[in-house]
Amino acid sequence: xxxxxxxxxxxxxxxxxxxxGGMCTLAICKPVIRRTASEGDWIVxxxxxxxxxxxxxxxxxxxxxxxxxxxxxxxxxxxxxEWPHRIPGNPKDIPRNFLGDxxxxxxxxxxxxxxxxxxxxxxxxxxxxxxxALISRNFYYFGRNAIKLPDxxxxxxxxxxxxxxxxxxxxxCAFVTWITSLGFxxxxxxxxxxxERKPGDSCDACEIRKMAGELDEEASSNCA
Numbered sequence: 647x648x649x650x651x652x653x654x655x656x657x658x659x660x661x662x663x664x665x666x667g668g669m670c671t672l673a674i675c676k677p678v679i680r681r682t683a684s685e686g687d688w689i690v691x692x693x694x695x696x697x698x699x700x701x702x703x704x705x706x707x708x709x710x711x712x713x714x715x716x717x718x719x720x721x722x723x724x725x726x727x728e729w730p731h732r733i734p735g736n737p738k739d740i741p742r743n744f745l746g747d748x749x750x751x752x753x754x755x756x757x758x759x760x761x762x763x764x765x766x767x768x769x770x771x772x773x774x775x776x777x778x779a780l781i782s783r784n785f786y787y788f789g790r791n792a793i794k795l796p797d798x799x800x801x802x803x804x805x806x807x808x809x810x811x812x813x814x815x816x817x818x819c820a821f822v823t824w825i826t827s828l829g830f831x832x833x834x835x836x837x838x839x840x841x842e843r844k845p846g847d848s849c850d851a852c853e854i855r856k857m858a859g860e861l862d863e864e865a866s867s868n869c870a
Contacts, residue, residue, distance in 0.1 A: 650818040651679050652690040652802040653809035655707050658789060660839035661745040661764045663691065663708055665787035667731045668833055670710045673721060673747040673779035674765060679809060680776030687712045688822060689780070692803060693792045699840050704803055705792035707840070709825050710782035719752045721779035734763035749773065784832050786825060791837025796824060 662675040693702020735743035750758035
């Protein structure tokens with residue numbers, strides 16, 4: 647059965663999700679969603695009340711249909727050939743490459759090495775706890791130009807930590823019909839990330855996302 651996940655994005659900086667290069671991926675943060683989602687499920691990231699660009703509550707930052715699910719180890723094995731832009735690179739070459747979400751290098755054995763990227767040591771347990779990378783080739787990313795949900799879909803809003811799933815089931819068809827009927831081209835970026843993240847920035851964003859991930863883990867049974 648296809649499911650609809652919804653959650654609030656505490657930090658939208660282009661890393662989680664990462665919508666660049668014609669695909670949208672969720673490979674860090676949100677461990678419960680990454681561990682439990684199935685192909686065909688829809689994931690909706692909603693704006694935060696405290697978003698840098700203003701109150702984005704009730705607005706869709708991105709929506710993605712899960713096209714493929716890979717273990718993080720397989721994601722890392724495939725990345726050099728199939729999507730090298732997902733491996734964090736030198737920001738002097740292409741600034742957004744620093745946002746690559748293929749952060750974990752499994753080449754050295756079962757204990758992966760964390761590449762230099764948007765996350766630090768404090769995020770390892772949460773990131774690896776998600777087990778999988780979710781890949782979408784059917785997505786809509788609006789970033790700071792997030793679009794407002796219609797009134798009939800407002801029940802999917804989840805402003806606290808964790809996510810909604812079971813309570814969203816009755817809204818799945820309506821959401822998919824709405825998002826696909828707006829005239830937006832799929833696999834397109836309609837706005838920049840709400841937060842610009844550069845190497846050397848404060849780790850506050852990481853800590854906020856780590857906290858959201860941990861609370862997602864703890865609250866999933868209550869928020870499903």
